Amino acid sequence: xxxxxxxxxxxxxxxxxxxxxxxxxxxxxxxxxxxxxxxxxxxxxxxxxxxxxxxxxxxxxxxxxxxxxxxxxxxxxxxxxxxxxxxxxxxxxxxxxxxxxxxxxxxxxxxxxxxxxxxxxxxxxxxxxxxxxxxxxxxxxxxxxxxxxxxxxxxxxxxxxxxxxxxxxxxxxxxxxxxxxxxxxxxxxxxxxxxxxxxxxxxxxxxxxxxxxxxxxxxxxxxxxxxxxxxxxxxxxxxxxxxxxxxxxxxxxxxxxxxxxxxxxxxxxxxxxxxxxxxxxxxxxxxxxxxxxxxxxxxxxxxxxxxxxxxxxxxxxxxxxxxxxxxxxxxxxxxx
Amino acid sequence: xxxxxxxxxxxxxxxxxxxxxxxxxxxxxxxxxxxxxxxxxxxxxxxxxxxxxxxxxxxxxxxxxxxxxxxxxxxxxxxxxxxxxxxxxxxxxxxxxxxxxxxxxxxxxxxxxxxxxxxxxxxxxxxxxxxxxxxxxxxxxxxxxxxxxxxxxxxxxxxxxxxxxxxxxxxxxxxxxxxxxxxxxxxxxxxxxxxxxxxxxxxxxxxxxxxxxxxxxxxxxxxxxxxxxxxxxxxxxxxxxxxxxxxxxxxxxxxxxxxxxxxxxxxxxxxxxxxxxxxxxxxxxxx
Numbered sequence: 001x002x003x004x005x006x007x008x009x010x011x012x013x014x015x016x017x018x019x020x021x022x023x024x025x026x027x028x029x030x031x032x033x034x035x036x037x038x039x040x041x042x043x044x045x046x047x048x049x050x051x052x053x054x055x056x057x058x059x060x061x062x063x064x065x066x067x068x069x070x071x072x073x074x075x076x077x078x079x080x081x082x083x084x085x086x087x088x089x090x091x092x093x094x095x096x097x098x099x100x101x102x103x104x105x106x107x108x109x110x111x112x113x114x115x116x117x118x119x120x121x122x123x124x125x126x127x128x129x130x131x132x133x134x135x136x137x138x139x140x141x142x143x144x145x146x147x148x149x150x151x152x153x154x155x156x157x158x159x160x161x162x163x164x165x166x167x168x169x170x171x172x173x174x175x176x177x178x179x180x181x182x183x184x185x186x187x188x189x190x191x192x193x194x195x196x197x198x199x200x201x202x203x204x205x206x207x208x209x210x211x212x213x214x215x216x217x218x219x220x221x222x223x224x225x226x227x228x229x230x231x232x233x234x235x236x237x238x239x240x241x242x243x244x245x246x247x248x249x250x251x252x253x254x255x256x257x258x259x260x261x262x263x264x265x266x267x268x269x270x271x272x273x274x275x276x277x278x279x280x281x282x283x284x285x286x287x288x289x290x291x292x293x294x295x296x297x298x299x300x301x302x303x304x305x306x307x308x309x310x311x312x313x314x315x316x317x318x319x320x321x322x323x324x325x326x327x328x329x330x331x332x333x334x335x336x
Numbered sequence: 337x338x339x340x341x342x343x344x345x346x347x348x349x350x351x352x353x354x355x356x357x358x359x360x361x362x363x364x365x366x367x368x369x370x371x372x373x374x375x376x377x378x379x380x381x382x383x384x385x386x387x388x389x390x391x392x393x394x395x396x397x398x399x400x401x402x403x404x405x406x407x408x409x410x411x412x413x414x415x416x417x418x419x420x421x422x423x424x425x426x427x428x429x430x431x432x433x434x435x436x437x438x439x440x441x442x443x444x445x446x447x448x449x450x451x452x453x454x455x456x457x458x459x460x461x462x463x464x465x466x467x468x469x470x471x472x473x474x475x476x477x478x479x480x481x482x483x484x485x486x487x488x489x490x491x492x493x494x495x496x497x498x499x500x501x502x503x504x505x506x507x508x509x510x511x512x513x514x515x516x517x518x519x520x521x522x523x524x525x526x527x528x529x530x531x532x533x534x535x536x537x538x539x540x541x542x543x544x545x546x547x548x549x550x551x552x553x554x555x556x557x558x559x560x561x562x563x564x565x566x567x568x569x570x571x572x573x574x575x576x577x578x579x580x581x582x583x584x585x586x587x588x589x590x591x592x593x594x595x596x597x598x599x600x601x602x603x604x605x606x607x608x609x610x611x612x613x614x615x616x617x618x619x620x621x622x623x
Contacts, residue, residue: 068427070372115606119613121426122370126565130605133558137598253554257434264431294445294550301438308432309420 027275031178035171042170048282049177050239053184055263055274057231062260063268064192065224066204067117068125070256071132072232074112077251078135079105079233080240084152085145087241092158094166098180098237105233106226108135113225117218129253136251151247155240166242173242180238184231189271191227200224261304267314276315341472342591343584348476350583351483352542354576356556357563358490359410359531365570366507367524369418370426373433374535374560375553376440381406381536382548383444386453395458399540406536411529418528437553445550453548455540475544482541486534487576494572503527507570562605568615578616 034045054076061067083101091097116127139146146152159165164172191197202210203217211217240246249255258281266277284303288296311317356378363371385402389395417436421429461478464471494500506513506520514520539548546556563582567574585604589597608616 062427068430070430115610119609122364122569123565123609123613125370125426125430126561127606127609129558129561130602130609134599134602134606137602141595141598253558257438260431260434264427294442294450297438298442298446301435301440301442304431304435304438305417308424308428308435 027272028182035174035178039169042174044282044286046170046174046177046242047239048278049174049181050235050242051259051262051278051282052274053177053181053238054232054235054259055266055278056181056185056188056271057228057235058259058263059268059271059274060188060192060224060231061228062263063270063273064197064200064204065221067221067225069128070125070253070260071128071130071135072228072259073251073253073255074132074135075105075109075229075232076236076239076255076259077139077246077248078108079236080246080250081139081146081152081236082233083237083240084155084246087155087157088152092156094157094160094176094241097157097241098234101237101240102230102234105236106230108233109229110222110226113222113229117221117225132251132253132256136248139251140248146246146248149248151245152240153245155244155246157241157244170242177238177242180234184234185271188231192271196220196223257304258300261300261307264307265303265311265314267316270314270316273314273316276319280315341470342588344472344480345476346584346587347580348479348483348583349545349587350580351479352538352545353559353563353583354483354579355486356535356538356542357560357567357575357579358486358572359528359533359535360560361564361567361570361572361575362527362531363418364564365568366503366527367418367422369421369433370429371418371433372430372557372561373413373417373436373440373553374532375555375557376437377406377410377532377535378539378542378546378556378560379444379548379552380409380440380539381533382455382539382543382552383448383453384536385540386455386543386548387448389455395461399537402540403533403537406539407529407533410532410535411525413532414525414528437557441550441553450550452550453543455543455548457544479541490572564615566605566608566615568617571615571617574615574617 031045031049035042038045054072057075058069058072061069061072079101082104083097086097086100090100112131116124116131119127140148142148157166160172160176164176166172192200199210199215199220202215203220207217236246236250239250262277262281263274264277265280266275267273284299285296288299307314313320356374359377360371360374363369363374381402384405385395385398388398388401393401413436417432421432424432457475461475463474465474465477466472467477494503502513502518502523505516506518506523510520539546539552546552549555563575563579566582567576567578582601582604586597586601589600593600
């Protein structure tokens with residue numbers, strides 16, 4: 001690999017330990033506060049949380065392990081269809097459906113991962129594209145099960161845990177999504193700070209050295225790819241359960257591109273980058289898409305290009321910069 | 337002998353894929369940029385020609401005018417979009433060119449509207465021609481002849497001319513090529529613009545097989561990438577072989593197994609890329 005090229009994939013400044021306390025409290029408090037303050041926009045809020053989870057799953061695969069995938073929407077869509085079909089044909093208990101969809105997407109990730117992860121670079125990217133296209137074609141052709149172009153409708157969910165009905169205003173849906181997101185986030189946070197997570201960092205930076213010190217590179221990559229797939233499957237399942245419909249658009253190349261944009265906009269390898277990116281994305285989408293879907297594409301495209309050119313560390317980079325400035329100003333003003 | 341005409345159909349389709357994708361093998365193989373924006377140049381060409389033909393311009397003139405527009409857009413994009421990318425990683429390249437595709441789609445639909453564009457064929461191309469044992473559409477024969485002529489011209493241009501020798505040198509070792517006095521940047525820009533012009537031309541002549549719709553640049557992108565990837569990134573002959581074989585596989589599958597055609601196509605792509613990760617004919621100077 002050309003040394004000039006690998007520069008862009010070098011790791012960001014290491015996470016500072018003191019960022020843990022406040023840094024954790026803020027986004028979750030905001031998410032919880034939104035439940036009480038933004039009661040009219042809970043549907044939008046739920047979409048944002050689902051997007052966070054989806055982008056988070058991509059962060060594991062692309063941000064940490066450095067696997068450039070253009071077909072991540074395949075797992076989101078697969079999870080969504082699995083959850084929808086499960087609700088219609090098997091059981092409409094939301095938690096069971098969520099677990100089944102997560103497992104199904106994880107298995108799809110494992111199978112495709114074992115097939116393609118020995119390749120790298122452009123070939124790997126094309127294989128992910130081909131798998132994404134294949135899954136979309138399958139969903140399109142199995143019209144009897146998936147509804148094809150019309151999408152999957154008629155999903156009815158039983159009350160959550162047998163007690164909380166999915167109400168019209170989306171109270172249950174929002175808290176349910178938030179709880180699932182928190183669970184996945186805690187797991188991802190823990191995993192990425194484990195030796196396994198550190199080894200992924202190493203694989204991204206220098207595969208050869210990691211092999212030389214005896215890391216089972218391929219297995220690690222398959223593992224994180226499956227984990228990311230399962231997580232994306234959960235996001236898809238949440239989307240199917242809370243909107244009660246699944247469309248083919250969940251599988252399109254545009255969806256894979258959108259989640260890439262959200263993650264890059266927020267900032268990779270930060271976990272919280274997914275939060276920043278998804279919130280901005282959902283708000284901008286709500287404004288722009290009402291005007292005209294094609295103007296919306298212009299916004300996504302221009303944002304993508306701007307982030308690549310000017311914002312290498314994403315929104316989190318700006319937040320870091322602002323925090324550092326504020327801290328230094330604070331230090332100057334308080335005499336020791 | 338209907339099997340024979342099905343194969344001919346497949347070859348005609350493959351020729352369209354070849355005409356459009358050959359420029360992509362330039363960017364991906366020669367300039368080493370992950371280029372997800374190639375479909376937008378074909379789309380620009382197709383849209384411009386559709387509007388021109390609608391205004392009464394003859395088909396051939398409109399096609400070459402559209403190729404010119406696509407080529408000029410390509411030259412401009414090379415400076416504005418691609419040049420900042422040469423030193424960045426694959427991810428930045430993928431994102432930037434993907435974003436560029438979105439912007440092009442938005443711009444084209446803003447200018448030309450969101451309906452599907454039709455590009456009526458001229459009379460002499462819409463009829464049937466006697467090919468000995470049966471009648472066959474003149475349009476498809478034209479595609480095959482045009483594709484073959486282009487392949488021959490490219491082979492002569494790249495394997496047999498001074499320009500080709502310079503280009504191959506620049507690909508094999510850009511620094512050394514610069515040291516012996518070749519203006520590598522200019523050469524790449526010219527080649528890139530040429531590739532975009534060919535994509536535009538392909539978008540025009542192939543519009544009956546790949547309809548000009550607002551999501552054209554995204555919908556067929558996978559197809560073009562696959563041709564380049566399967567053929568071996570940076571190898572023109574490989575792209576030719578891959579485009580024809582994939583065109584024939586897809587067409588034959590659509591005739592005999594219409595319900596499974598799409599699986600067969602992408603399944604074949606997966607199998608080919610897994611069997612030969614660097615494509616059927618890897619370029620001599622694979623990275």
